[in-house]
Amino acid sequence: RTVDFRNTVIIMTSNLGSQYILDAVERQRHEDDNVATVDEEVEKRVRQVLREHFRPEFLNRLDEIVVFHALHKEQLKAIIEIQLGHLRKLLKERNITLELTEKAKELLVQEGYDPAFGARPLKRVLQHRIADPLAVQILEGKIFNGEHLLVDAIGDELTFTAIEALAG
Structure with a gap:
């Protein structure tokens, strides 16, 4: 051939x-x-x-x-949204929604971006700072089905707040 x-x-x-x-x-x-x-x-x-x-x-x-x-800051924030897509699908099974404030995204960008490695470390930071703490809170019964979670940043810490229950 x-x-x-x-x-x-x-x-x-x-x-x-x-x-x-x-x-x-x-x-x-x-x-x-x-x-x-x-x-x-x-x-x-x-x-x-x-x-x-x-x-x-x-x-x-x-x-x-x-x-x-x-990569610039806005592109990194878009990558955060893409990476959180899988987590949001898992949370949707429990009727839980997840929202990040701009301050939270800024903190994650700051921690998860390295000019030498690009956005690769961002995925690990999202796992460590968002996914793992959410899993622990769900297992401990601190987050319930139907809640809307707001992730915010205060200093170098992320806070998770249930701000409303979704209508049935």
């Missing part, structure tokens, strides 16, 4: 220029730089590193170069 390679998409990845991305994230934490401006600057620097590292003949054969940018 003959294999046709003409319709193949090859994706190559590299960490070239990743230090510029990490530096930009760190700078953005301490300064109030415009996200779009920082992303443009990072992209220029990464492309310069590519030109310094690879020969022009190689780079000219590439159809597209995609520079991945660091």
Whole structure:
């Protein structure tokens, strides 16, 4: 059987220029730089590193170069919502709803994001700070079927409050 390679998409990845991305994230934490401006600057620097590292003949054969940018706070909050989707499905079986305040999300983002590892640690933080305590409270009978739970942050602590019972 003959294999046709003409319709193949090859994706190559590299960490070239990743230090510029990490530096930009760190700078953005301490300064109030415009996200779009920082992303443009990072992209220029990464492309310069590519030109310094690879020969022009190689780079000219590439159809597209995609520079991945660091995640921003709003994107991380969206990831929190996606990750909590599974937990919400489990809670729905008990007619329990879960809501996080902006302060709670901010705390989780702060604890669960590492520029070097991206959002990977966020899943562990959600398990440790949200899912595990909720499971314990349900097992101890502190949370009941039909409750609406509000998760808030006070300082570095998360609070779980039943604010209303859902209508039957």
